[in-house]
Amino acid sequence: MAKKKQTIYSKDWASLHPYQGSARTDFYYTTIANKIYTVLDNLLENEISDENLFYLKEEEKKQLACTLTSYFEDIISETGIFRAFTKEHYRKYNSPLPFFPCNDYANEEINTEDIQFLTWHYFMQLNRGEIPYSPETPLFSRIAEKVMEILDEEYESAPANEKLKGFFDLSPKECTNLY
Template sequence: MNIPLHKWLKANGRRQAMPGDKWYLDFAANLLPAIRRCPLFKNSGNEAQEQATLALTLYFQDAISQNGGWNTFTRLYRERYGNILPFYHTGENYVADEINPEDVSLVLWTQLARPAQKHPEDYTLCTPEDEQLAALCGVAYDLMDVAFEEAPVIETPSAPWMRGTKELHTLPTPPPDILPTPGMNENARRCLEASGGHPLLYFTDYDALMHFFAQTLGWEGRNILPDLAKEKEFVLFANTKGILLAHDVAACFRDSHNPMFDEARATTEGYRLFCQPGLCPFDLLRFGMQAGFLADARFPFHHGKTILQDNWDFVARYYLGEYYEGD
């Protein structure tokens, strides 16, 4: 079953058909069986298979036409990071105005690595070095290479379709200052005084946190943050913006001030801070990376540490969405 025209037009972000649309739909029809045979997509359902096919066909169209959503993504990525692509090394054989295996691999990765939708924990991981992904990339690239010279130029650019593009629009913002300054938030100032100037404070459980709030911040009374009563392993970040609080993450921070650091858990659980919306405030995540406190975090696959540590800001943008607040 071929992909219908209306889905192709919707993926392009336009209503009017163009003369070259039939050609690209025919190309998609040749590509779709390879997507369906791939073990990574075999059991994912027709919609996911069609979406992957549309994404690859859109990439091919944009690479031929030198416009559209793919060009928007790569332009924004270069502006943010100074590199061409995340994850993949683009050597001397990479040509920006042609098709490239690295591009095809990244497009496929975005179809397999999915940010959370309904629940914070329902995100999906995928290694960009997956062997089956590489094999499918080879098939798709070969189909594009054979058809490259006859592929038509579409003058009307496609709308931003590449997953992660919206997040790349977020402009960098400076990190909050961690030194006491005139007019600083009073709660943050008291926290820094209590810690001897260290911006992170750690609390084993809710009772310890409430004791600190009462004794140091003067927060008297009951029902302070009652939703956190059953939580533990708190990290408090004091800075010029105020104080930020995260729970169930202290084990991941390799900080000499942190009695709860657990190397084994930091290694196996640390990646969650970059992928699970709402788990760790971004300013705390960024400070942890800049201070070297999250150096143990890694994805649970081969080369997972290098992949995460070298691309952590893009990973956070991609997975955290609106919870990402710029750098």
């Protein structure tokens, strides 16, 4: 099998980060994003229909791959970005995510439901809600399962992005004067 050429580069990855320069983990996460891109490319290629409801341009696939990789980086680095969302949603609705039964949900770990939710959310934002996709769309489930295989394999050895974590660490003074 021929090796897929790199599609996502460090500049693509860096565009999703709030800090200047690069972190020592950027190459690692760019590699993960490229693996996810390949999964997306393969799955979406098989979904072409007359309506092209699931068609994504190359840039959109790159952005979705980077978004899902950023979720993984957030969990590994313990920055708490996605955790803040699930925690607040749980506080309000007694469930970490909307739409999904989260019986085996593992807080502060990667979850297939998270990936499926983020994929659904990406598609909904991309079309500005004009196409009302179901969160339980089978394609979103397949994407989540395949992406989870990649992330699960990397979970125990993935490096934390200390630069990202440091960006979100606030001093006690900053915490009391946040607003």
